[in-house]
Amino acid sequence: MLLGIDLGTGSAKALLLATDGTVIGEASSSYPVIAPHPGWAESNPIDWWLAVGEAARKAVGNNAKQVRAIAFSGQMHGVVLAGDSGEPLRPAILWADTRSSASLDAYHALDANILERLGNPIAAGMAGPTLLWLQENEPATYNKARWALQPKDWLRWRLTGEVATEPSDASGTLLYDVVSDNWAEDAISALNLRSDWLPKIIPSSAIAGYLTPDAAEHLNLPSGLSAIAGAADTAAAALGSGLLEPGLVQLTIGTAAQIITPRSQPIIDCRGRTHLYRAAVPNQWYALAAMQNAGLALEWARGILGWSWQQVYTQAFAVPPGCEGLTFLPYLTGERTPHLDPHIRGAWVGLGLHHAQAHLMRSALEGVAFALRQGFEALEATGIATTQLRLAGGGTLEKPWQQLLTDVLRIPLYASSVAAASARGAALLAGIGIGEFAGANETIELTPKPTLAATPQAVDSALEDAWLRYQSLYPQLQKSDNNNYASSRSTNYASR
Numbered sequence: 001m002l003l004g005i006d007l008g009t010g011s012a013k014a015l016l017l018a019t020d021g022t023v024i025g026e027a028s029s030s031y032p033v034i035a036p037h038p039g040w041a042e043s044n045p046i047d048w049w050l051a052v053g054e055a056a057r058k059a060v061g062n063n064a065k066q067v068r069a070i071a072f073s074g075q076m077h078g079v080v081l082a083g084d085s086g087e088p089l090r091p092a093i094l095w096a097d098t099r100s101s102a103s104l105d106a107y108h109a110l111d112a113n114i115l116e117r118l119g120n121p122i123a124a125g126m127a128g129p130t131l132l133w134l135q136e137n138e139p140a141t142y143n144k145a146r147w148a149l150q151p152k153d154w155l156r157w158r159l160t161g162e163v164a165t166e167p168s169d170a171s172g173t174l175l176y177d178v179v180s181d182n183w184a185e186d187a188i189s190a191l192n193l194r195s196d197w198l199p200k201i202i203p204s205s206a207i208a209g210y211l212t213p214d215a216a217e218h219l220n221l222p223s224g225l226s227a228i229a230g231a232a233d234t235a236a237a238a239l240g241s242g243l244l245e246p247g248l249v250q251l252t253i254g255t256a257a258q259i260i261t262p263r264s265q266p267i268i269d270c271r272g273r274t275h276l277y278r279a280a281v282p283n284q285w286y287a288l289a290a291m292q293n294a295g296l297a298l299e300w301a302r303g304i305l306g307w308s309w310q311q312v313y314t315q316a317f318a319v320p321p322g323c324e325g326l327t328f329l330p331y332l333t334g335e336r337t338p339h340l341d342p343h344i345r346g347a348w349v350g351l352g353l354h355h356a357q358a359h360l361m362r363s364a365l366e367g368v369a370f371a372l373r374q375g376f377e378a379l380e381a382t383g384i385a386t387t388q389l390r391l392a393g394g395g396t397l398e399k400p401w402q403q404l405l406t407d408v409l410r411i412p413l414y415a416s417s418v419a420a421a422s423a424r425g426a427a428l429l430a431g432i433g434i435g436e437f438a439g440a441n442e443t444i445e446l447t448p449k450p451t452l453a454a455t456p457q458a459v460d461s462a463l464e465d466a467w468l469r470y471q472s473l474y475p476q477l478q479k480s481d482n483n484n485y486a487s488s489r490s491t492n493y494a495s496r
Contacts, residue, residue, distance in 0.1 A: 001066045002436070003059070003221070004240075004427030005052055006233060006420065007074035007152045009033060009043075009094060012051040014059035015423035016067070019436055021446030026420060027058035034091060039098040041125075042091035045080055045154055049218075052155060056219040064220050070159075070211070071430035072230030073237070073422040074152025076172040077126045081134065081145040086157050089141050093130050094151075098342060100129035103136070106191055107174070114187050119171070119178035119268045119276040121340050128174035131193055148197045152230055159219075160209025160227045163199045167278035168235035170201055178266050178276055178285065204231045204280040205432040228433035231280035233422040234260060234288065237392075239280045240425030241418040242447035244440055247387035249379070250416065251372065251405075254393045257294035259375050260286050261384055273338040273378040280429060281440045287382060289337040289375035294368050297330035297346065301364035305357050316361035317400040321407075322462030323359045325350045327469045328367030329477060335371070338378040339474065349473055365401065366463075369408040370470040376409055390450050392416040399454070406454040407463060414450035 001024060006013040010033055016025035029051035034042045060067060077095035082088055093099075101124040107115070108122065115122070123129075127148070134142045149157065150169040157163050170176045170183070175198065177184040188195045202208060208229040216223035230236065237243075238260060243250050249261040263285040268276055275288040302312055327349045334342035348360065380386065389411050391402065406413045418424060428446070431437045 001063055001068065002427040002430040003056065003067050003070040004423040004425065004430065005056065005070065005072050005155070006236070006423035006426060007048055007052065007072065007155055008233065008422075009075050009096070012048060012055045013420055013423045014052070014055035015420050015427055016059045016063060017424060017427035019431060024063060025059040025061050026423075027055045029054040033094065033096075037099075041094040041096040043094060045088040045092050045151075048151070048155055049158055053218040056221070060220055064222065067221055067225065068436070069226040069228055069430035069434045070221065071228035071426040071433060072152045072156050073233045073235075073426040074150065074155065074169070074230070076150070076169060076232045076234065078151045079127050079130045079134070080149045080151060080154040081141060082147045082149060082154060082157075083144070084146045086154070086161070088154070089145055090138070092151060092154075095125045097130065098124045100124045100133040101342065103129045103132035106132055110187060110190055114184065114190065116268060116270070117177045117179045118174055118184060118187060119266065120174060121272040121275065121336070122174065123336065123340065124342065126172065126174040128191065128193070132191065135193065145197055147199060148194075149199065153199065156208055156227055156230065159211055159215040161212055162209030164202050164208045164229060165199045166202055166204040166206070166229040166231060168204055168232040168280055171278040172232055178268070178278065181278070202229055203282065204229050204235070205429050207433055226430075226434055228430045230426050230429055232277065234258060235277065235280040235286065236425030236429065237421035238262065238286060238425065239428055239440060239443065240421035240423070240447070241390070241392060241416050242444045243390070244281060244284070244444060247385055248390065249376075249384070249386050249388070250390040250392055251376075252393040253294050253391075255294065255296045257291040257372055257375070259289040259372070259379055261379060261386070262286050267382055269378070269382050272340065274382060280425065287379055287384065289379045291371050291375050292333050292336055293330040293346070293371065297332050297368055298364055300332060301328075301361055305361060307357070307361065312361055313398050313400055315358045316365060317404075319358045319362040320462060321366075321460045322466040323363040323366065324354060325352065326355050326359050326363045327466060327473060328360075328363040329470070329473055330364065330367045330371055337375045341478065344474070344478060347473075347477060350469075365404060366408070366466055367470065369405055370467055372405065373408050373467070374471075386411065388414055388450075390414045390416045391453060392418070392421065402454040403457070406456050407460065408467065410456050412455045413453045415453040416450045417448045
């Protein structure tokens, strides 16, 4: 058996997988995200440690002696500053933290060639900008730290006493050269950041260490168990759901939404709209469109209306496509793909006396679908030829919603039935790391196949008109925003 641990933003998940792909046990344990100031997002790594122990013990149950290896996936971009013995020197700063927005000027001043090789839009919340903020605002802690680690890498160190990272997490730091596949020493030097605290990079499926006796007791596992490096959560989820072949695209809708696709070459979006990270598989990358406001915006609209989800799916979908001229822009927390604008905000536009609550909710659903279409088109503009679009995540189960998505995206949708894909991917990496599987391709046969969920109906002129309205409104909303400085500084390699 193989154990996968997924260190998420608000909870840790543990999944015990048999080598034939059967899930033997699964459990999770939550912890708080702390916001001591507006725009901050932190966690106490000790909370992670306690939650991982609880989840692992529950998932493993009485099967401890049969577990052959453990591997990890985790939330990307965060920073844990740790001392020599692994103790965290301050709370971890997470991906959702925006305090480093003022530190982005240092990145924008970098040589265009260096910026391009980072392969990603310059955004707050990534490790590089966060470290710049720490250098300026907490110099004593910055100088005292021995290591600056990604969340799952700190956890693995705590379990094994060995320090390392792997390409998929390193590539999400804005300190990594996605072309040469190593730390971007020239960028680190130009930013005047330390390089001595960045760990060595090993393959995602490499053995990174072995469980110490204390860690083994904490997890209820054998001491000396092989601990595999693992991967960033999105990279692990791609492996866990069998998304390995270029041309396959997966849309995951949760609080935010991600559209990802594997790439066999590091092709960088020169307009800085989409991300490029290393995959969990050797010699592979993945492109990513990230939309911040998906389930988040729908939950907000539902809450404002005081509706149940049953009302959403019955009453909102009784409204005709296009909502009789009403358009919703879902930018409640700014947006990443394709605008990279943290200051833009949402709106309902075109309200009239003929509009009712159902129109408001239907337009919110359409607005999120249109945002996803923009993300999908941004990915396709980088040269991706889609062979299959898969749906994943808890926000994609209802048939009316699936139909709206396929009508907006104009492509058939296939539903993926893989649950806890990141933890599953970590477990598969554990198997690859100890030689149970020859490689990633062998794990595809262990993954449930996606099934056709929805196909586009004939083009609806009202829905197409709504799509055109939606596209035209962002520039107008941007002009009315008094705080669009960050948007004007978004990275555009083509113009540099």
